[in-house]
Amino acid sequence: MFQLRPPGTGLQSRERADGDAGGIADPPKGEFARLPDGPQSATDPRQLIRARHRSSSVLTIRQTLLSTLCASAHDEAMDSTAHKLDTDVVIVGGGPAGLSAALSLGRARRQVLVVDQARPRNRTAPHMHGVLGHDGLPPLKLLEMGRREVAAYGVRTIVGDAVSARASESGIEVTTTDGVIRARRIIVATGLTDELPEIPGLREQWGTGAVVCPYCDGWEHRHHVIGVVATSPQSVAQAQLLRQWSDRVVYFANDVGEPDEAEADALARRDIRVERGAVMSLQISNGRLEGIRLEDRTVPVDVVFTGPTLRPNDELLRSLGADTTDGPMGSWVTVDRDGRTSIPRVWATGNVVDPRANVSVSLGLGSLTAGTVNADLVQEDITRAPTKGSTSLASEPSH
Incomplete structure (x- = not known):
């Protein structure tokens, strides 16, 4: 029979940010703890x-x-x-x-x-x-x-x-x-x-008003106004993919810059509007996403899709x-x-x-x-x- 030894020296892992995988709580003796049903967006x-x-x-x-x-x-x-x-x-x-x-x-x-x-x-x-x-x-x-x-x-x-x-x-x-x-x-x-872009309001909305996966959340936002906040050149492809779920997709170029000529033409042919300028924050009212704030205007959207690192x-x-x-x-x-x-x-x-x-x-x-x-x-x-x-x-x- 072994005895549990106290931790010794060794290579230590870096401190992990929010979003680590796993998912269990301390199990009570005799059975595992039961997690409540429903949204858990605000509580660890x-x-x-x-x-x-x-x-x-x-x-x-x-x-x-x-x-x-x-x-x-x-x-x-x-x-x-x-x-x-x-x-x-x-x-x-x-x-x-x-x-x-x-x-x-x-x-x-x-x-x-x-x-x-x-x-x-x-x-x-x-x-x-x-x-x-x-x-x-x-x-x-x-x-x-x-x-x-x-x-x-x-x-x-x-x-x-x-x-x-x-x-x-x-x-x-x-x-x-x-x-x-x-x-x-x-x-x-x-x-x-x-790792989310440093956009005020994005972390608070993550998993509800701001998401990443069209196959996970696209159906729930079919026909809605979908805002795609660009984080890399691949964001253009994300906007084109989301056009499958809605004909009201808005591409926010953000700091990534303008789509090239071929990309801009492809977006226009599928009626995907391009909003230029840096994204300043998400507009939120009573915990609900209402729009995306740019430097000089706010664009109404129902949901944000973006690509985290x-x-x-x-x-x-x-x-x-x-x-x-x-x-x-x-x-x-x-x-x-x-x-x-x-x-x-x-x-x-x-x-x-x-x-x-x-x-x-x-x-x-x-x-x-x-x-x-x-x-x-x-x-x-x-x-x-x-x-x-x-x-x-x-x-x-x-x-």
């Missing part, structure tokens, strides 16, 4: 849960890890040839990708711990769309359902931050804000952060020395199609390594990565299994 989900369960006895990380190892039913199911550390797999990040991986691994009778910051990227959105079977479901509700499902297979979830990690020949050592976890494998599913929360992966690849959207940790990084025993999945991974894609990627991790553990179990002599049939002696 961790505060909601803690206020609701102040009188509950909360599992500490020490109790969580201890109960994971002592759960007799789960221990009996484990292969006796497994190389025993604190747990088989530690998953850092409890969003759709992380919980999906946890579900598959739990069903594979692996010991799994999920470490989550409880700050999901989409926590300000009242609903999510385009997720088959869950269209219109609040995103925090999906995470609540996921935590209950994985718990049924012995997966334990703890609230905390994984601040550093170290890989060795025997496994992975993860230092959290509460102690150290040793695992055979690690899956990093920490998501990404949306996407920053992967990959400090843990970089501290381990994972290879990266530079591309049009910046530098991202390199993984193969199964989520395997360049570091042995280290996987990553979801939009910490793929900026295109929405909720549906992240669910699939988490499941795919979990299957590969389990297969890798099986190979290690075979290698570590003691030799018990040959089982081949001896040849009959000749006469």
